[in-house]
Amino acid sequence: MDAEQTRERFLVLVDQVCEELGFPPNEEVPQADHALAMEMDGISFSVVHDLEVSPERILIECRMGQLPEDNRLPALTRLLHFNRGFFEMGEAAFSIDAVNGDVMYTHACGLHDADGRSLLAIMTEMSWQARQWNSDYFIGEDTRASAVQEQMPLHVGSLA
């Protein structure tokens, strides 16, 4: 599939998302690193399709907000603990935008594995994480428990 076809596929995906949300179809002229910017539950998202980086993939970015003034190290540690858990599930990760210090939550997926509904399901989970972040910076008791649960040890077999 060439670059133009992947861009067409991305625009179909954008229209599917708009339809699921009851918005009118997108009418923007596509750029090389086209992104669908939207807000859901008061949280900012971008869905990026960059032809020069990886035409077959998209990256969903969720802007979660700033680091806390206090308890900064425990919050940073928790973000990185969660990342370790995410590795086993797929290609999601927490990060920090060096430009403004916002904590970001990204989720990569194959352009052809996604449709409007699955994309919105991912974004719903991401917005839940963003609300949790803004509630306790992942250092409250409930979040701590779920971070540990994400890292249950692998079962391994043995050599013949």
Added chain:
Amino acid sequence: MAQAYQWRRQYIELVEDLFRELGFVPPAMTHDPDLPLAMELEVNELTFEIVHTPTAQPHQVLVECRFGTVPEPQAEEAYIHLLRHNLDQARHFHPAYGIEAQGNNVICAFHESLEQASARGLLDSMGKVAEQGKHWRNNYRLEASPELHQGGAKLFETLA
């Protein structure tokens, strides 16, 4: 079930190719295709784990490298650096950083599609991660994982 077995077969073939690429004879392996399977090896003095998890990501392998632990006084600075780096990495679909909940070992991880992965390509990617690991260990004086062996590229253990 047949599909799960096919992905597992591709993972084992990839592992066997890695053995050959490193100059070892691949051992016979027994496994349950429904359970995760992992192999450990060492590249440029850093430990890597190559994991196949049939329930979460059957069509991919997860490659993890342990960089070591950050001394407490440098942790906040190092974790911010890791998280800032993560955003750029995510935007290029490159490896991401996390830390283990137990021991706070810094881990760099990436996924490879089983359909597209080759032993040579995987070793090249691991070599690049190993370079990053050395850089991190020098910059932050990371304390090496206790299981780390000395020496060049060598296979030291297989978990099947």
